[in-house]
Amino acid sequence: MAFIDARTLPADSRIEADLIIIGGGMAGITIARQFAGGTVKVAILEGGGRDLNDAAQDLYDGAGATVHAPDNADRPLDDYPRNSRARVLGGSGMVWGGKCRPLDAADFAKRDWIPHSGWPMSRQDLQPFYDRACDLLEIPRFDGTDAKDPDRPMLEIGADFIAAPVVFTKYSGGVDEAAFERFRTAFADVPNIAVYLHANVTRIGLSKAGDRVEQVDIACLDGPRHTARAGRYILAAGGIENARLLLASNDVRPEGVGNRHDLVGRFFQGHVTYSVDETAQVEGSALYLTAGKPMGRYLNPDRRGAHSVIASALPGQQRLAAGNFTVTLYPSAPPGPKVGARGEETVAVGQLAQRLDGAPAVLAGCFLMAEHFPNPDSRITLAPERDALGMPRVKLDWTYSAADLDGLERTAAHFGDTLGAAAKGRFCWPAEREELIALSSASRHHMGTTRMHADPRQGVVDPDGRVHGLDNLHIAGSSVFPTSGIANPTLTLLALAVRMSDHLKPQLGAAR
């Protein structure tokens, strides 16, 4: 069947399938691939076309701010809803960095010091699906063997920090255009898959009783409107848009779809990185390590090769009442004559080096990435403004509690102390909170807005990804993450997508 331009269909066409997937990004495509060549008739409804274009991207415009409670100034992020994702076949896969890492075992744990933490599955449960997601992206599996590589020993700095491997896939429009073109199109070259392009879903239509999805409404920009029906639906429109579509579909249930307990859009979590701006001559983060040769494990000249980051292990997180945290090294020293050393007066880099033991040393720039605690006040809501299709735009309040920043500061200080105590190096970073916030930059990881929990009062979807209270609607993507953990989210959302496909196949009468 392959690709159909929804603008060319007669107005009011009815698309029919066994399974409808709303959104042809990394998640939607991964699910469709699991069904390709089988007997289940799958339709992907994709709002974008084959190429990025402004009119489609305009539909993503919205408003936003990061809110640092209680004493720090808000930072406007009005361009974030538009610029942190791509409305096109392949979704943000067209522009992503391809950086892959599974979540740590600690990320799945219920951590008493982090309210709302705990996944309904463990890293071990997800491991077979991580393996299949790695195969799909043609990257090595994360099966623990890297940690045993004798040629690339770990930095031994105690039990509170671990080395976590990172690899990059070629399957990104920004890395290998031809490879990604195959990834986002070749799967559809079979009779049971149809991909409708320029098919923007504008409403998820519930039955009168509100317990099933009956149909979805489709609108083409400057074009016709259609409807689509299937036995089952998967919403895979991305971490912001999943919530927007559920909230905006409020004709049968005024609170929106799947929102009986006022959870849709809440618990938005993103990762923030903290590092010196490489172009500015300012003080910032740096690591001075005496470890010498073993640092090859961490340092990569092009920042794209397989390497490791330093992550926070569970015992340290617990003791410091903090979330997960990573330090990513890059082999260039931060520019500028000085670095700020926490707990010391600011000293010149050369002097700082001399304070070390005289062992061969590496001066590395670094950035920190911090887990964002799940927070019901961190949320996506509908704005009064509407887009060209009449859909309400989004407003994002990306909210931090004092616990987020306290935990980050304690962990960073502990990291510096641990390095110093092990005589492995010095860690320099801004001691003032305002300065730290000023050095922060937002990732494009959108998590938590349709969180997963077995209890409908605590989650929008159940552990299989099905929306609580609805028979036939599932949600795929990082919006279902209960906590953000520390890894870039895409490998995990792909693992969950593979797992969901296995779960749905028997229900759709397909062989596993």
Ligand SMILES: Cc1cc2nc3c(=O)[nH]c(=O)nc-3n(C[C@H](O)[C@H](O)[C@H](O)COP(=O)(O)OP(=O)(O)OC[C@H]3O[C@@H](n4cnc5c(N)ncnc54)[C@H](O)[C@@H]3O)c2cc1C
């Ligand atoms: C610049 C950048 C760099 C990144 N780098 C990394 C990285 O290195 N590692 C990592 O893990 N992650 C990274 N990410 C995040 C990563 O791209 C996302 O996690 C991933 O692409 C999400 O996939 P998805 O399919 O869930 O959502 P999306 O990619 O957002 O796909 C959703 C799809 O749904 C379509 N859609 C939306 N609304 C509708 C609608 N109403 N009707 C029909 N279709 C609709 C969209 O057009 C899109 O195709 C990066 C993101 C960006 C923007």
